[in-house]
Amino acid sequence: STTPDELESSKEFTGHAKSISTLQYFNGKLYSGSHDATLRQWDPSGSCLFVFKGHGKFISAMITSPEGVIYTGSDDGDIRSWAAERQVILHFFKGHTKTISSLTLHGKKHLYSGSFDNDIRKWDAETGECLQTFRGHTDIVTGIAVKNDYIYSSSADKTI
Template identity: 30%
Template sequence: SFDNTLKVWDMETGKELRTLRGHRRSVEAVAVTPEGLVISGSWDNTLKVWDMETGKELRTLRGHSREVKAVAVTPEGLVISRSGDKTLKLWDIETGKELHTLRGHSSFVRAVAVTPEGLVISRSRDNTLKVLDIQTAELLTTFTADYPIWCCAVSGDGRTVVAGDKSGRVSFLRLEGL
């Protein structure tokens, strides 16, 4: 939120359970791991790992030189962050260690998604959608659109990426054979 916090709510009652404080600037991104840890990304260039049940901040992940705009959790429980610094970073949240920095976009990375097989899908204002291997940081393929790609999502079976661009066109990209 713009007040630099995260709020935990009881979905049945609508009651606020706790407020997570620790970021120095607005919080723009959040993801939850299967174990119930909350990962937040902020305009203070950091990610924070929280225990949702207690509200305790467990660690701060530093490495981006600009704001963190999105986070996603991989099937292995690793975290991918994307930033205004045109990079994606892969993190081990148990240790706080940065495992890889993924580069390749010439403009801001706007969104990130992860397939069940561990491929990272990133989209950028440079009109590209890139598919990368999480473990090796290898670029597997690039899709270039005629217009900026605004959104992308991975199908439930992990085999298709759906991307929408500024013109209103929706593209379906098959990942088989990568």
């Protein structure tokens, strides 16, 4: 029996060669991004269903869309979109020069990314085209939130 402050492990999922950096649950499956540069799809019992390969460096950020697209950002500044069920790369997003630190979606059309290069980029989520670059932070962008016409960002420069 556990107390309210304790967790009891019920299942351990193993398979990555290096540490796991990000985790998402989507449509009955778990997705884990790792320092081994792979994205893994797991069923709830702990079986690895698929290993997505394509990043050159470790996966640093991930977000899933209601439409079944997974977006992953990497240590080399690249972003990729993957079709979760078809298990293929859809698009390659190139523009950041350093580690992707945060990803957020706004509707079906726009993906926002923050990076260690201090920039925020707005992308066409369906094509991978960079639509706009926002500059203003003097340190790493640590988070992004979008509401209506406003983009909020947090940074290691201690500002929002």
